[in-house]
Every structure is written in structure tokens, then in C-alpha cells.
Amino acid sequence: MSKNVLKVENATMQFGGVVAVDNMNLEVNEGEIVSLIGPNGAGKTTAFNVITGVYAPSNGCVWFEGDKIVENYPHGKMQKLYKGQNNGKYSHITAPTPDRITKLGMARTFQNIRLWKSQTVFENVLIAKHLRTTSNLFSATFRLNHAEEKRQREECDELLRVMELDGVRDELATSLPYGQQRRVEIARALATQPKLLLLDEPAAGMNPQETDELTAFIGKIRDNFKLTVFLIEHHMDLVMDISDRIYVLDFGKLIASGTPEEIQNNQRVIDAYLGVSNDA
Amino acid sequence: MKKNNQRQGLITAGIVIVLLAVLVLLDNAAWVPPMxxxxxxxxxxxxxxxxxxxxxxxxxxxxxxxxxxxxxxxxxxxxxxxxxxxxxxxxxxxxxxxxxxxxxxxxxxxxxxxxxxxxxxxxxxxxxxxxxxxxxxxxxxxxxxxxxxxxxxxxxxxxxxxxxxxxxxxxxxxxxxxxxxxxxxxxxxxxxxxxxxxxxxxxxxxxxxxxxxxxxxxxxxxxxxxxxxxxxxxxxxxxxxxxxxxxxxxxxxxxxxxxxxxxxxxxxxxxxxxxxxxxxxxxxLLIVVIGGIGSITGSILASFLFVGCSEWWLRFLDNTTVVSLNGKIASVIVICVAIVGVVALIFWRNRKKAFADKRNTIFLTLIVGAVLLAGQIKFAISSSLQLPLLRSGFRMVIFSIVIMIMVLFFSKGIMGDRELPDLLQKRRNAKAAKASKGGDAQ
Incomplete structure (x- = not known):
């Protein structure tokens, strides 16, 4: 049994009175491709934001490679409002900013593409290397770090070649077609040298052919970079093709988990997606 | 690549040395206006x-x-x-x-x-x-x-x-x-x-x-x-x-x-x-905006332009009287040309619109232009040497108007977010592309 890379424990995210993620427990093991699916508004992106530190959860914790990286409990205003479970189980506040979580080795992409718009494809990838720089302000300004700079540039060129983006290296990133912009975003995430890659709807807005390409591609980068992949997706073809395991989220609660076959035959999942008829 | 860098370095060093030499010359020559x-x-x-x-x-x-x-x-x-x-x-x-x-x-x-x-x-x-x-x-x-x-x-x-x-x-x-x-x-x-x-x-x-x-x-x-x-x-x-x-x-x-x-x-x-x-x-902030937000060379150019305009080139607008008849004629001509130029510019910008759309603009422009011109003509035929409109501080009024026009019509500033070397590089690339195209045609 391989060890788990990511473990989310009793995570609850409550905005005012709305419980967006309710007592979520999930594990992602090393080398796996795990999907998180669910109807619109189920709380998938919120779950991602809790994991990557954009939001501190209202209660619960997140483990990454055996270390507790995020922990929170209802306090302050939330103390009175809190509707979730496991109240009182946690007593520490660990809420790192997203950049520190990325530095630990967890990189993400965004549902609505967020590339740096005035930069070229190459620069987009190169900037993502900034967090691994060892040079300080002085040595960077006076070019005392040219060895490191050169190495970073070579790594970026290599990455672009693997991602089949070397043809558009010097184009403005936002001038590319949609599918390629997605790939630039993945390349940018890979440039931070992650162990766990979080993809937020990588196939959103893609046509079937692009989706097929992406499916092959995700498997390829997993093997190439020895990654663990955790993704949110709506395209069931893609999810069923590449996932080792699937979690299903509905109204903030995990309603099912298992292999693609198990999920396909799970009555609760079918109900969540298609609805339950009243006269049944 | 390396050779290219070396050449660029030499060119930069050359420009810097020439610039410094010129500055030393300006500092010590007697004919240089102190402004x-x-x-x-x-x-x-x-x-x-x-x-x-x-x-x-x-x-x-x-x-x-x-x-x-x-x-x-x-x-x-x-x-x-x-x-x-x-x-x-x-x-x-x-x-x-x-x-x-x-x-x-x-x-x-x-x-x-x-x-x-x-x-x-x-x-x-x-x-x-x-x-x-x-x-x-x-x-x-x-x-x-x-x-x-x-x-x-x-x-x-x-x-x-x-x-x-x-x-x-x-x-x-x-x-x-x-x-x-x-x-x-x-x-x-x-x-x-x-x-x-x-x-x-x-x-x-x-x-x-x-x-x-x-x-x-x-x-x-x-x-x-x-x-x-x-x-x-x-x-x-x-x-x-x-x-x-x-x-x-x-x-x-x-x-x-x-x-x-x-x-x-x-x-x-x-x-x-x-x-x-x-x-x-x-x-x-004005200098930064005029030069282009995100352009170093733009900021440098704009700061010289700004200081030049506010300290020197627009000074003549602060004079309330002219000394001689020649000065009077010159000032009348300059101001009339400016007025006619602005009116023509407004007409030219509106040339593609239907008459109904531009009627108000045209009448307003014509009236204001005519009033200003009439003022100038009255001044030209009168015997006084007291300039109309111009007061001490009028320089700043004109300057503000120029800046307003600048911001309205060139909202990205002089350089946008590009640098001067980028522009030169682009021209060189365009030239190279043209040359290679010509070669293909033959």
C-alpha cells in the first residue's frame, strides 16, 4: 500500500450560514489519478480552495505527505454560526497562505484560466520557477545568479518541449487558442516542481477531440513527472477513462467514493445527477 | 548570441560616453541657454x-x-x-x-x-x-x-x-x-x-x-x-x-x-x-501616465518633456505684454494657427459621421473658434500691446489642456508598456522580414 500524499480530514467550509463543504474526508495516494465530481454548486472548487489555502476551513484539517499543513476550528464569529460536525475536535490554527502550500509541492490550475496576460508562454512558465530561486534580491539584480538563471531557462525550454508548446514559446499566452492556454497553465503548474497536481476542470470548454488529447496527456504527465493528480471534472468520458478512484460530492457532502465502475453503478450518484422522481 | 550581446554592450557604452561628453560641453559652453x-x-x-x-x-x-x-x-x-x-x-x-x-x-x-x-x-x-x-x-x-x-x-x-x-x-x-x-x-x-x-x-x-x-x-x-x-x-x-x-x-x-x-x-x-x-x-504620476504605465524609457522621455514644457517651452504664455510690433504680429499668427488647427482637427476626427450626429459639435467648435479668432483680430488692429487672454499662470491652463487631450486620445501614453529598444528591434525585424520576402519573390 502506497502512502497517501493528500489527506483531508473532517473539512468543513461554512460561509455565513451556508455550508459549502460539509465534513469532507478524502485521501489521495501516491501516483494515483483521483477525480472529484459532482453537480454544479456541489462545492468542488471550494474543496480545492480549502486544500490550496485560498480559504482556511471553518473546521478540520489537511495533511500533505504526512504533515499537517492546514488546521482550523470554529472561533470568533464562526463559533455561534457553526453548523457542521466534529466541533471541538481541533484546537489549533494553521492557515498558511497559498504560496507556502505551493512551495511544499502542491500546484494547481484554475477553472477560469488565469494566465499572466502581458507575458509570453515562456515567461509564464519561467515566472512559476521563481519560488524555487535561491538567489536574493541583490544577487538577482546584479546578475550574480546567472548559473541558476540559465538552468531555470533550460528547464523551462525542456518543459515546453514535453508539453508540445515549443512552437508558441514567444507568443503572448492569452493570444493562444483555448486548449493551448490550458496546457500553458498545466506547464506553469508543473514548473513549480509539484508532487501533487490539482486540476480544476481542465477540460472545461473543450471539444471532444481536445478532451481526448487531454485525457492521454494527463496520463502522460503523471508518468513523466512521477506525479499524483487530483482533478475536478464535468466530462464523464475523461473522468471514467483516467481516474483510479472517484469521489462524488453533492451539496457539500461526499456521497460516494470508489473505482469508476462502482461509481457508474451507484444509485445515490445517479440520483444526485439525474434527480429522484417524486412518485417513485 | 554572445557576440550580439558584446556588440550591444559596446553600443550602449558608446552612447553613454557620447552623452556624458555632450553634457560636459553644455555645462561649460557660454552660448548654452541656462534654461x-x-x-x-x-x-x-x-x-x-x-x-x-x-x-x-x-x-x-x-x-x-x-x-x-x-x-x-x-x-x-x-x-x-x-x-x-x-x-x-x-x-x-x-x-x-x-x-x-x-x-x-x-x-x-x-x-x-x-x-x-x-x-x-x-x-x-x-x-x-x-x-x-x-x-x-x-x-x-x-x-x-x-x-x-x-x-x-x-x-x-x-x-x-x-x-x-x-x-x-x-x-x-x-x-x-x-x-x-x-x-x-x-x-x-x-x-x-x-x-x-x-x-x-x-x-x-x-x-x-x-x-x-x-x-x-x-x-x-x-x-x-x-x-x-x-x-x-x-x-x-x-x-x-x-x-x-x-x-x-x-x-x-x-x-x-x-x-x-x-x-x-x-x-x-x-x-x-x-x-x-x-x-x-x-x-x-502625470509623467508616469504620459510616458506609459509600465515603460521605463517612456517615463524618462516624459519627464524631460514635462519639465521642458512646464519650465521653459510654455513660458511665453505667461508674458502679458509684447515688446514690439513684430512680437505682436508673431503672437497673433501663432495663436490663430493654433485655433484654426484645433478646429480643423475636430472636423477631421468627425469627418465620417452623419451631419445630424455631429451638428452640435460643429456649431460649438465654430462658435468658440470664431470668438477666439475675433479676439485675436481685434487685438491685431488695436494699438495696445497688452495680449488678450494671456495672464501670468496661463501657461498652466494651456498645459492642463494639452494633458487632457493627451490622456483622452493617447490613453496608453507615449510608449504604452513597451521600451525604446523594443521598438527599434521591431523595426529591424520588420526590415529583415521584408528583405527575406523580397528574396523569395525573386
Missing amino acids: LLTVLRKGVIYALVAVSMNLLNGFTGLFSLGQAGFMLLGAYSYAVLTIPVENQTAIYQQFKNGGLHFSITESLTNVMGEFGTLIGVIICLIIAGAVAALFAYLIGLPVLRLKSDYLAIATLGFAEILRALVQFEKLGPVTNGSNLLYGFTSFSNFQIGTLHLGTVMPFLFSGACIWIVVLLINSTYGRAFKAIRDDEVAAEAMGINLAKHKRMSFVISSFFAGISGGLLAMYQASVQAVTFKSAMTYEI
Whole structure:
């Protein structure tokens, strides 16, 4: 049994009175491709934001490679409002900013593409290397770090070649077609040298052919970079093709988990997606 | 690639040497109008402030309006540290036993002579920058949590507080209250024998600072700043520590603003808190906007243009009377041409619209133009030499109108977010592409 890379424990995210993620427990093991699916508004992106530190959860914790990286409990205003479970189980506040979580080795992409718009494809990838720089302000300004700079540039060129983006290296990133912009975003995430890659709807807005390409591609980068992949997706073809395991989220609660076959035959999942008829 | 770099380096070095030689020549030639030297000196100092503001506003995306405050800190730090001891009793006459009772430049001059003065000035300028940077660090801790307009308001307020604080009577023994500080080492002190270096020195100091900023912007940290400007959320998700990098940018920007404050003190040969009003920040903001937000060369060009216009080229608008008939005719012709030109420009811009759409614009333009022209003709046939419209201060009215037109029609500024070398490079590439195309055709 391989060890788990990511473990989310009793995570609850409550905005005012709305419980967006309710007592979520999930594990992602090393080398796996795990999907998180669910109807619109189920709380998938919120779950991602809790994991990557954009939001501190209202209660619960997140483990990454055996270390507790995020922990929170209802306090302050939330103390009175809190509707979730496991109240009182946690007593520490660990809420790192997203950049520190990325530095630990967890990189993400965004549902609505967020590339740096005035930069070229190459620069987009190169900037993502900034967090691994060892040079300080002085040595960077006076070019005392040219060895490191050169190495970073070579790594970026290599990455672009693997991602089949070397043809558009010097184009403005936002001038590319949609599918390629997605790939630039993945390349940018890979440039931070992650162990766990979080993809937020990588196939959103893609046509079937692009989706097929992406499916092959995700498997390829997993093997190439020895990654663990955790993704949110709506395209069931893609999810069923590449996932080792699937979690299903509905109204903030995990309603099912298992292999693609198990999920396909799970009555609760079918109900969540298609609805339950009243006269049944 | 390497050869190309070497060639570029040689070209740059050549340009710099020629520029410095020309400046030395201008400094020492008798026929040079003194206004030109003023514009060059003040322009290059403003260029440094504009670049420092551009680093913050254009490259990191933090809209800050505290530049005048940091310049004030730099100017006062520089002045207080360099006033010679024997002048201090006279300058601080309002405050008993005022002044620091030592002067860095003076002590170093006593030890090392002329060379010591230069070293002393450099040390004091760096201290001036460091003081501004220290204050920027402290104020940045709370203020940099704010975004866009709120940050601008907070920094503007901070600059005003600094100005009030410097004028505070209890600090008088150091800052001389709201009185003038003068008599310290200024640009006129720089000369070798009879060779004046008063214009070369600000260019050297500012040039070195701007060069450092350019290096910084092209380094890995500069790229991180640009990422924060383009998309903060993505930058944070890609591991760029927002708080750290924003603070870094703010402190560096203030450091160079402090140095330029010191340079401005040297240029004016006196320091008074009143000059560092928020109006000064707006002037600098204007330079940044006119030059193009996110363009270093744009800021430099715009600062010379701005200083040239406000100090020199538009001066004639402040004259209320002409001396002779020739002057009268010339002024009438110039103003008539300007009026007709503007009217023609408005017509030309509207040439494609249907008459019904442009009727109001056309009538308004014609009426205003006719009234102005009638005024000029009346002046031309009358015997008075008193110019109509022109009053002292009219220069600023025209200047504001020019800026309004500029911002309305060229909202990206002179350079947009490009640099001068980029443009040259593009032209060269276009030429190369054309040449290769021609080759194919044959």
C-alpha cells in the first residue's frame, strides 16, 4: 500500500450560514489519478480552495505527505454560526497562505484560466520557477545568479518541449487558442516542481477531440513527472477513462467514493445527477 | 548570441560616453541657454522619481501616491547630514543649538579633499534612500494590505503626515521647522579646476539608479512583480509570496524616491517642506501616465518633456505684454494657427459621421473658434500691446489642456508598456522580414 500524499480530514467550509463543504474526508495516494465530481454548486472548487489555502476551513484539517499543513476550528464569529460536525475536535490554527502550500509541492490550475496576460508562454512558465530561486534580491539584480538563471531557462525550454508548446514559446499566452492556454497553465503548474497536481476542470470548454488529447496527456504527465493528480471534472468520458478512484460530492457532502465502475453503478450518484422522481 | 550581446554592450557604452561628453560641453559652453541646463537637471531627477513610481504602479500594480513624502524624507536626510558646521548656527537661528554639529561631506572633504566630497555625497544619498526605505517598510506593514484606490489614499495621507511632521516645532533642532535649509553641498560644488560638472553629476547619479531599477525589473524578482500586476491570485497560487514581494517593491521604490529627493535638494540648493506637497506626487504620476504605465524609457522621455514644457517651452504664455510690433504680429499668427488647427482637427476626427450626429459639435467648435479668432483680430488692429487672454499662470491652463487631450486620445501614453529598444528591434525585424520576402519573390 502506497502512502497517501493528500489527506483531508473532517473539512468543513461554512460561509455565513451556508455550508459549502460539509465534513469532507478524502485521501489521495501516491501516483494515483483521483477525480472529484459532482453537480454544479456541489462545492468542488471550494474543496480545492480549502486544500490550496485560498480559504482556511471553518473546521478540520489537511495533511500533505504526512504533515499537517492546514488546521482550523470554529472561533470568533464562526463559533455561534457553526453548523457542521466534529466541533471541538481541533484546537489549533494553521492557515498558511497559498504560496507556502505551493512551495511544499502542491500546484494547481484554475477553472477560469488565469494566465499572466502581458507575458509570453515562456515567461509564464519561467515566472512559476521563481519560488524555487535561491538567489536574493541583490544577487538577482546584479546578475550574480546567472548559473541558476540559465538552468531555470533550460528547464523551462525542456518543459515546453514535453508539453508540445515549443512552437508558441514567444507568443503572448492569452493570444493562444483555448486548449493551448490550458496546457500553458498545466506547464506553469508543473514548473513549480509539484508532487501533487490539482486540476480544476481542465477540460472545461473543450471539444471532444481536445478532451481526448487531454485525457492521454494527463496520463502522460503523471508518468513523466512521477506525479499524483487530483482533478475536478464535468466530462464523464475523461473522468471514467483516467481516474483510479472517484469521489462524488453533492451539496457539500461526499456521497460516494470508489473505482469508476462502482461509481457508474451507484444509485445515490445517479440520483444526485439525474434527480429522484417524486412518485417513485 | 554572445557576440550580439558584446556588440550591444559596446553600443550602449558608446552612447553613454557620447552623452556624458555632450553634457560636459553644455555645462561649460557660454552660448548654452541656462534654461536648457535647468530642464536637463530637473528632468533627469524627475526621471528617477518617475521610474521609481513606475516600478510600483506600472510593474507591481500597486497604486501608491506617497512619492512626494519619500522624496521629502530623502531631501531632509541629505540636507541635514551635509550642512557645513560653520553654517549651522546661521541656518538654525530660530532654534538654539540646532543642527547636528557635524557634516559628513565636510569631514570627508577635510580628510580626502575633493574626492572626499564626492564620496560624502554618495554616502549621504544612500542614507537618504535608506531613511525613506525604512519609513516605507514600517508604513508598508499595515498599508500594503490595502488594494488599488485605498492604498493610494493611505499613502497620500502618509505623505501629508510626513510633511506636517517635518514642520513640527519640536523637531526644529534637526529639521529647522518650516524654515529653509540651505548651504549644503549642491551640484554647483562639483567642478574640476574650471570645468563645471553641475549637469553631468545628476545624470550620473540618476542614470546609475535607473540602471539598477532596469536590472531589477529584468531579474527573476522583477518578473515576479509583473506576475503580481497581471494576476494576483495566480501569482500567489504559483508560490509568489504576495506580502513579501509587494513590500520589497514598495521599499525599493521608496529607496530610489529618497535618493531622488536628495538629488532634488542638491538641484534646488535648498530644502523646504512646502515644496513636497501632494501636487508634486501628481506631477510625477502625470509623467508616469504620459510616458506609459509600465515603460521605463517612456517615463524618462516624459519627464524631460514635462519639465521642458512646464519650465521653459510654455513660458511665453505667461508674458502679458509684447515688446514690439513684430512680437505682436508673431503672437497673433501663432495663436490663430493654433485655433484654426484645433478646429480643423475636430472636423477631421468627425469627418465620417452623419451631419445630424455631429451638428452640435460643429456649431460649438465654430462658435468658440470664431470668438477666439475675433479676439485675436481685434487685438491685431488695436494699438495696445497688452495680449488678450494671456495672464501670468496661463501657461498652466494651456498645459492642463494639452494633458487632457493627451490622456483622452493617447490613453496608453507615449510608449504604452513597451521600451525604446523594443521598438527599434521591431523595426529591424520588420526590415529583415521584408528583405527575406523580397528574396523569395525573386
